[in-house]
Amino acid sequence: SLVALLGLSVFSTALAFVIYFRLLQTLGSVGTTAQAYMRVPIGVAIGVLFLGERLMPMAWLGLVCVLAGVIAMTWPDRTRIVAAGR
Incomplete structure (x- = not known):
């Protein structure tokens, strides 16, 4: 279960934040919001x-x-x- 927790924290949370902030930097706030739709x-x-x-x-x-x-x-x-x- 610790390996699963580590995998979820690295791939689901940390990677998602990296992608999110990269989108903010390249697309701006409107473009980043649009991807959610x-x-x-x-x-x-x-x-x-x-x-x-x-x-x-x-x-x-x-x-x-x-x-x-x-x-x-x-x-x-x-x-x-x-x-x-x-």
């Missing part, structure tokens, strides 16, 4: 692919809305790009 579509896709689950039309509509929201959150602001000289 992607957990639901990824979980649903895993269920569809590996468990043979079927989605109702409203679930598909909900997934499209989640993806549209993430795209809207992370879409680069054109005025900032022009101001930065890119």
